[in-house]
Amino acid sequence: MSPELGHFALALAFCVSLVQAAAPFASGGGAERRLGIARAGARVQFLLVALSYAALTHAFVTHDFSVAYVASNSNLELPLFYRISAVWGAHEGSMLLWVLILAGWSCAVSASGAPLPAHFQARVLGLLGALSAGFHLFLLWTSNPFERLLPAALNGRDLNPLLQDPGMAFHPPMLYLGYVGLAVPFCFACAALLDGRLDAKWTRWTRPWTTMSWTFLTAGIALGSWWAYNELGWGGWWFWDPVENASFIPWLVATALLHSLAVSEHRAAFKSWTVLLAIFGFSASLLGAFLVRSGVLVSVHAFATDPQRGVYILAFLGVVVGGALTLYAARAGRIRDGGAFEYLSRETLLLVNNVLLVVVAAAITLGTLYPLAYQALGWGTLSIGPPWFNLMFAPFMLLLALLAGIGPHTRWRSDTLGPLARRLRPAAVATLLLGLLVLFLLSARTLGVGLALLIAAWVAASTLQNFRQRLRAGSRMALHRLPRGFLGMTLAHLGVAAFIVGATLTSAVSTERDVRLAPGESHEVAGYRFEFLDVHEVPGPNYEARRALIDVRRNGERVALLAPEKRVYRSDGQAMTEAAVDAGVTRDLYVALGEPLGGGAWALRIHHKPFVRWIWGGAALMALGGILAVTDRRYRRRRRAERRTPAGEAAPALR
Amino acid sequence: MKTRHLVPLLVFAALAVLLGMGLDLNPRIVPSPLVGNSAPEFSLPRLEDPARRFERSDLLGRVSLLNVWATWCVGCRDEHPLLVDLARSGTVSIFGINYKDQYRPALDWLRRYGNPYVTSGYDAEGLAGIDFGVYGLPETFVIDPQGNIVYKHVGPLDPAVLEEHILPIVRSFEGASG
């Protein structure tokens, strides 16, 4: 399979995406016919991009160093697994993956939309096609991954060793599935605005797509954080790096959208706000792409940059986001929001949730872009790092979590304080007991830590109580009768609690020691004795490693045998610290090997990180919740039902 | 159309303008707080004669360039011919700080590529470099007759930088003094 074929397929895909974009808006022909063309377009486009992607993968697998991109990002010694993941290891290939995923979402919309009116579905596909066309053009014009290198290189420069890690191999596809997935609600919103009609159906269609993208985004961000923890050798899991922020802002907006869709679906309220959030979500994705690929911000993760690319993405951003917001400005006035509600109601709490999430997203955007504005205004340079972000993030998030414990217990439309408080009392009591116990056990240091743990306990207790009430309210064998949407929410909120516990305890009570140890010597950290046994040479597939053996004991009993490595990659001589981690539910023991210090002694960094797993565990629970919610029978049954007959109400009463 | 529905569009427009401005900036260049202030005190052994010291007071009385260099720095090699030519033209006196380098190779380097410096201070520990806020070699400071830093350039000098930024400053002092 030749690179030219891949390039040609990409060019064809661009043409097909133009057809997909234009057909639904052409005059003449029936709606069904236009939909047929758009559908076929989406599928053919996907096949073509997949072919192109396969061609690039093939070039990597077969070491075709006559392709410039392969020559810069692979090497004869690179193991097969990383040759496949190296496709998205740099700008051009990752953009191809992006385009593939967008075509994939297009295809999914074309395949699944049975209940959508034909003209509406056609327009959604048309808009997705237009987005695809924009990205295809970007690839073909500024970032061709198939560019030839003649004469061919004898060997490639190699994939950055930092990216040779399973976490990094899976993180970008997950993240892109999320980023690009937000294009679907975005196009739903724009299509609805074009129609000038926004009813409850719109939200019902949009919701599973949003949930899916959100799930991928959650998993992608968590994987990235897990990778940083394992691979960077610092034991940190979040750095507020501009590129991390670029993924976190869309997540916050998507989370807000998820909650606002709940209101729009149940109560037909906040519809214009929901539409705006759907627009914001994908806009935040695009902004992230701009920040990562244009070089306007300094980041460890940023791709090699080229001003021409920055100009293109900015122009594209202007057309897409500017267009959508203009459409919004013109049409939002026509959206009629129904559903009045009282001050104390679930609507109010969900609205507060939205305000908080959007405020945090705006704050993080401010912190990310402020250095840019500072420099553009000629004030000099400025750094904004973790101290600022943590300060601006934590209070809002804790407030949000506090409300997450109350919201699900509140009734739609109107509630009264007395009965609500009575319903929440068991959870409150449980929280206090649990909180006191935890505070006692950990002798927490500061007020902030104590507060955060109490709030985590509160979220967990009230979520579990809500779950139990719903379980009792149903009949026997009720678990599988509970709507999966509800189960999903329960898991996700428990995930929030777990995340807060992990993040708080890891930052508050971790221990880190840089020590000098010779074979036979040992050092004690947090009750664990780390004995340095020896260091020996270990050959790797494409690197030479020196591996230390550390015997970890507690009260004389072996807990783990850790083997941190110092690798030197043969292709470019880059050194990498490969930390060894003994993972546990309540703590991680983390050892990284430094430099030899003479006399057989080595520098070692030892971390004791309590509850750090809970950070990713929490994210995993959230993602699992997302998966459950997507498979809610409301969506499945409706689809099945509408395929047969226009059925009536789907969800059974649960009281 | 209600005005409040226009707000998101306006906010986005402002953001887009900012991002567009960002494309023309280099976020990596950090302006030095020392520019406009008195050059820090230092005292280093001279590379060609370690028994003698090179000090801040040596810079006083005339406008001068202070160039921070090292043999391991690729950019220093690139800009070196320019410095040699400049020294030969006699326009301005050039002083050097040999930053975190080895003694012998540094001398050999000057012998091989020419020595444009009146003298070079040997800063093995890099402490003078830190006092000058050095972070990316080569760096070049323009220091006025009173010992104030009036300009700093990070990265290799090229004829454009020299003509547009450095020489005008140098000439302005010559005009004032003579």
Next chain:
Amino acid sequence: MKALGVTLLLIACACPAGATVFEPREWSDERHRQRYHDLIEELRCLVCQNQSIADSDAELAADLRRIVFEMIEGGESDEAITAYMTERYGDFVLYRPPLTPFTVALWAGPALFALIGGTMLAVTLRRRRSREDAGTLSAADRQRAERLIAGED
């Protein structure tokens, strides 16, 4: 056009994230160790610009870590140490930006956003309540809404 070339020529050239060098240090006082860690986490490396000097493998970062260590052990205050850094490298080295007339918007921004959000929230809530009083909900809407409530709650 950006001077991208410059980035290639920085001291010790590469920033191999993932190859952190760490120095075992002897402390006269445990509190000094904590202060040291807190400080080097908040100082930004000028060579590897998206790492703190705690994480950076650049030689300059190692020098600066040593200076922080020596200043702490020499009895200097945190303020004196950050002043030492900003005198040489400017506010750029501080990950916690100082409050100046130029950063007021940064520090006050999130609170301002919250204020705007809160105001919008209050307005919306008031309007929503009065809407019910005015009874603008159509009969069909109301019926459907009640069905949904019955179905979902």
